[in-house]
Amino acid sequence: LKGPILGWDVGGANLKAARVEGDLEPKISERPFALWREPSGLAERLRETARALGGAPEMAVTMTAELADCFKTKREGVGFVLDAFAHAFPGVDPWIFGVDARFHSVEAARRRPLRIAAANWMASATLVAERHPDVLLIDCGSTTTDVIPIVGGRVVARGRTDPARLRSGELVYTGILRTPICAVVRALPFRGRRCRVAAELFALAADAHRFLGAIGEEDYTCDTADGRGRGLGETGARLARMVCADSELLSREEITAIAEEVTRAQVRQIRSGIRQVQRRLAASAPRIALVTGSGAFLARKAAEASGLAVEEPKGARALPAAAVAYLLSRTSPP
Amino acid sequence: LKGPILGWDVGGANLKAARVEGDLEPKISERPFALWREPSGLAERLRETARALGGAPEMAVTMTAELADCFKTKREGVGFVLDAFAHAFPGVDPWIFGVDARFHSVEAARRRPLRIAAANWMASATLVAERHPDVLLIDCGSTTTDVIPIVGGRVVARGRTDPARLRSGELVYTGILRTPICAVVRALPFRGRRCRVAAELFALAADAHRFLGAIGEEDYTCDTADGRGRGLGETGARLARMVCADSELLSREEITAIAEEVTRAQVRQIRSGIRQVQRRLAASAPRIALVTGSGAFLARKAAEASGLAVEEPKGARALPAAAVAYLLSRTSPP
Numbered sequence: 001l002k003g004p005i006l007g008w009d010v011g012g013a014n015l016k017a018a019r020v021e022g023d024l025e026p027k028i029s030e031r032p033f034a035l036w037r038e039p040s041g042l043a044e045r046l047r048e049t050a051r052a053l054g055g056a057p058e059m060a061v062t063m064t065a066e067l068a069d070c071f072k073t074k075r076e077g078v079g080f081v082l083d084a085f086a087h088a089f090p091g092v093d094p095w096i097f098g099v100d101a102r103f104h105s106v107e108a109a110r111r112r113p114l115r116i117a118a119a120n121w122m123a124s125a126t127l128v129a130e131r132h133p134d135v136l137l138i139d140c141g142s143t144t145t146d147v148i149p150i151v152g153g154r155v156v157a158r159g160r161t162d163p164a165r166l167r168s169g170e171l172v173y174t175g176i177l178r179t180p181i182c183a184v185v186r187a188l189p190f191r192g193r194r195c196r197v198a199a200e201l202f203a204l205a206a207d208a209h210r211f212l213g214a215i216g217e218e219d220y221t222c223d224t225a226d227g228r229g230r231g232l233g234e235t236g237a238r239l240a241r242m243v244c245a246d247s248e249l250l251s252r253e254e255i256t257a258i259a260e261e262v263t264r265a266q267v268r269q270i271r272s273g274i275r276q277v278q279r280r281l282a283a284s285a286p287r288i289a290l291v292t293g294s295g296a297f298l299a300r301k302a303a304e305a306s307g308l309a310v311e312e313p314k315g316a317r318a319l320p321a322a323a324v325a326y327l328l329s330r331t332s333p334p
Numbered sequence: 335l336k337g338p339i340l341g342w343d344v345g346g347a348n349l350k351a352a353r354v355e356g357d358l359e360p361k362i363s364e365r366p367f368a369l370w371r372e373p374s375g376l377a378e379r380l381r382e383t384a385r386a387l388g389g390a391p392e393m394a395v396t397m398t399a400e401l402a403d404c405f406k407t408k409r410e411g412v413g414f415v416l417d418a419f420a421h422a423f424p425g426v427d428p429w430i431f432g433v434d435a436r437f438h439s440v441e442a443a444r445r446r447p448l449r450i451a452a453a454n455w456m457a458s459a460t461l462v463a464e465r466h467p468d469v470l471l472i473d474c475g476s477t478t479t480d481v482i483p484i485v486g487g488r489v490v491a492r493g494r495t496d497p498a499r500l501r502s503g504e505l506v507y508t509g510i511l512r513t514p515i516c517a518v519v520r521a522l523p524f525r526g527r528r529c530r531v532a533a534e535l536f537a538l539a540a541d542a543h544r545f546l547g548a549i550g551e552e553d554y555t556c557d558t559a560d561g562r563g564r565g566l567g568e569t570g571a572r573l574a575r576m577v578c579a580d581s582e583l584l585s586r587e588e589i590t591a592i593a594e595e596v597t598r599a600q601v602r603q604i605r606s607g608i609r610q611v612q613r614r615l616a617a618s619a620p621r622i623a624l625v626t627g628s629g630a631f632l633a634r635k636a637a638e639a640s641g642l643a644v645e646e647p648k649g650a651r652a653l654p655a656a657a658v659a660y661l662l663s664r665t666s667p668p
Contacts, residue, residue: 069536167527167528196503200507
């Protein structure tokens with residue numbers, strides 16, 4: 001049996017880590033970290049997080065942070081994250097998980113950064129496949145939703161890069177917090193009729209879900225669009241501004257109608273990914289959805305609307321971070 | 335004959351002013367000013383601009399800035415802009431243009447802020463109607479496009495507030511610079527097939543038009559999404575990121591295909607506004623489009639695609655600012 005392992009999922013907006021040790025309950029850290037705004041702070045944040053979780057001699061890493069627009073290319077982004085680990089933990093040689101579902105040394109990762117980029121979904125799916133051989137894993141987070149088919153115990157996703165996954169429906173760029181509402185809907189209800197929306201960062205998906213009570217104030221962990229608070233009055237005002245109205249012009253019922261339409265549109269987006277995956281797999285498409293992530297409630301709606309049976313595992317927080325740690329714990333790296 | 339008049343169009347992202355004096359060519363100032371980021375700087379910017387244009391004893395004002403999300407409500411926004419004028423020009427009593435096509439005193443404007451909010455399109459249309467009694471005025475700017483029907487010399491727009499105008503097709507929230515691409519398209523071409531896009535502020539409409547050469551580097555006056563430059567390599571990298579790719583993954587031809595699709599989608603957006611206005615007016619709908627604004631090239635495409643004859647007046651820069659000045663010059667305010 002190996003000693004403790006720290007698993008990392010380094011995103012562009014969130015840093016997640018899991019400390020896994022034998023059969024103990026994993027210790028999880030999930031915190032927003034706006035990498036694109038302060039990339040130089042990553043190493044220090046890694047150190048702090050490791051300290052808070054109790055540290056570990058072995059580390060497993062997956063990332064999506066390389067897409068952040070503080071990096072000119074994915075190559076630069078992957079290299080930057082690897083540098084941050086070297087800087088934060090000089091005595092540790094982390095293992096980097098790839099879209100080939102294998103671990104790679106830091107040197108190998110640097111040589112082939114596109115094998116490392118955006119592999120966190122593969123970590124989750126590889127772990128899930130061990131216990132759930134025939135499911136559609138629908139992992140809905142703050143920013144994106146993964147729709148990963150697992151058939152006969154194998155991850156049968158088609159895409160291996162972000163663009164290929166966006167094209168195949170296996171990555172749907174919609175989530176419950178950071179998604180700009182102008183990226184979700186073209187029109188919203190106003191006085192009973194459809195009204196075009198403002199192409200502005202006036203409000204986020206978090207405002208819709210918060211206004212409807214689907215998430216609490218403590219779950220609204222991203223920045224607000226206008227720098228104001230996360231109470232109902234403030235989220236409502238931001239939602240009203242999406243049709244260029246304000247809180248004096250719209251009633252609570254009218255703002256509720258706006259928030260509900262945003263939810264429905266996000267469900268449609270996820271359904272369209274599900275439908276595309278189902279169509280490709282035809283008869284072998286899984287009949288059961290496993291919904292995970294902070295947006296599991298949204299994934300569930302989309303799965304149910306798609307006619308799937310739904311299972312929601314307990315304690316699946318920070319799934320990719322926990323997954324790389326578990327996967328490394330039973331691997332003899334090359 | 336009156337003396338010189340300064341006309342102002344105070345937007346949330348741009349400050350425009352025109353100094354009009356008799357038959358002289360108007361002097362124009364158009365500068366980006368991110369009001370929502372530094373509202374307290376407005377009075378100083380007004381003073382600077384007035385000084386640069388040569389000042390004037392009379393001023394006419396129209397605004398859209400009240401929508402900026404630094405203001406809780408439109409009421410607060412209108413009041414703030416009026417305060418800035420009082421602060422910048424203590425000796426001047428500006429006249430404020432309303433959606434009723436009349437000028438109002440500052441006191442009257444404060445009492446009925448919704449009559450003042452977002453009236454700049456009415457100023458342009460009222461002036462245009464004098465010379466062009468039967469046209470569809472399509473004014474495409476950095477952020478939005480107005481589609482205003484003028485029939486028999488009268489402005490026959492249906493909406494009087496931003497939400498009502500978004501609903502009627504007379505305001506289409508798309509422009510050539512600031513519009514986030516994720517608010518324009520749901521999918522973009524990638525390797526010959528349609529690919530979902532990232533719901534992120536990775537790239538703006540300005541990147542598409544710059545990459546295609548429709549605007550020059552000097553026309554790209556808004557901030558870039560990633561803080562980098564406005565050259566072709568940098569705009570191309572931002573466009574590639576919209577499908578989560580990078581400049582190493584996509585060829586120049588592939589990025590061109592992305593930029594062209596963004597242009598086509600914006601043209602479709604404007605066409606949908608034109609179509610809605612045409613449908614409402616039926617047989618009386620104008621057959622000629624008058625295209626104005628920095629995005630006149632986009633307005634022209636939409637007008638032509640709608641089967642309209644197109645006229646493009648010369649020297650129609652900062653149209654609402656010039657319009658309020660001209661309109662005031664021939665008005666005896668109440």
